[in-house]
Amino acid sequence: MSARAETLLWAAQRASAAVLALCVAAHLATVIYAVRGGLSAAEILGRTRGEPGWLVFYVVFVLAVAVHAPIGLRAVCAEWLGWRGRSRDIALLAFAVLLGWTGVRAAIGVFA
């Protein structure tokens, strides 16, 4: 990949990392709070359904993950599996789409 493309991937990874730092901190705090006293579907969905603010939060969270995780895996593929080039990048793009799709679907399922 060109210097420009490699650099933009690096920048996207770091930018999504910054977004995720905030999202993960918020997510961990709410998960720890919510898990007290056990989990049930009714309990979870009772708290989360019809919450547009949380829906937006989790969609942003999911999209940041869909950018961040595949770029991170890209280095692992090259350095530990010797997998470089077009096929690797296409596979990771597919993984990004998978994460984005299933994640947004889950967010809608829980918060819409």
Added chain:
Amino acid sequence: MSRWVALVHRLSGVALAAFLPLHFWALGRALEGAAALDRFLAWTEHPLLKLSEWAIVLLLAVHLGGGLRVLALEFLPWRDWQKGLAAAAATVAFAVGLAFALAL
């Protein structure tokens, strides 16, 4: 020292990337209604799975800590406090894992 923090950061990232599709799929079951989600949640009551949940939260905290270390090294002017950073990252991870364990 830093290369071990970096290694843990990488391994936790790979583990999280493997876990996330399952996590999204499970939550997506909520779309099928509360009963479907409840069946899944009942399955996660198994002690081995409770342990895995704790492990995943720990991995997330560790990956966050390691990630903050990378961001600090790449963007902030630093001298020798990178050692302090590694320690801070480890502490945050431990604290969060502990809080989660206590909450269980």
Added chain:
Amino acid sequence: MSETLRVSVWRGGADGAFRHYEVPRHASQTVLDVVTHIQRRIDPTLAYRFACRVGMCGSCAMTVNGTPRWTCRTHVDAVAAGGALQIGPLRNLPLIRDLVTDMREFFDKWARARGRFEGERTRRDDFARVEPGSPRRELAEAGIECIGCGVCYSACDVVAWNRDYLGPAALNRAWTLANDARDVAGAERLRAVAGDAGCHACHTHMSCSERCPKRISPTAGISGLKRASAAAALRGEL
């Protein structure tokens, strides 16, 4: 303190093996003293490099008990736990024989990173004026003492994982030039270092900064190149 050291030294090529020697132990002995003793008194076929033997040239770098070091500056007392020493060639470089590695790829990468000064003044122009206390000059100063010994390159995990990775020394040199106010090849240099096996492949393991005998921090310079290339890319200049 025991009277003798049990020393394992790599002999042969990549398919060689460690051979064992007994070397008399002395006070203030360095690892280079040990290697020299073996070659002069025990086995003259041992191949190794050294020059100044006082920590200025970097020629004597080898792997001592798993860690890349300058052997002339490594006291035996500091590393020979239990009277045993293991000495091998620098990692990550093709092996010629015994303790001697082929340094060509190390310096080729230096060239690929455009690690050479490119100015535009001639002898007919006035001197360039560079403010020594300026931020850019201080950043350059922090990295220009590199003597190309290869210890950082040998310590780097990413070099081991990616044979095309330019490596900490080449990137550190590129960073010093990026901060040289007289240099005019900045844009091309950023393009050279920000590619597939360039600065973005660094994962801040910091083995280079930990091992550098000149206390240079290539990690800091590489981080600088990451930021500089990102700024250039976002401005459409990369």
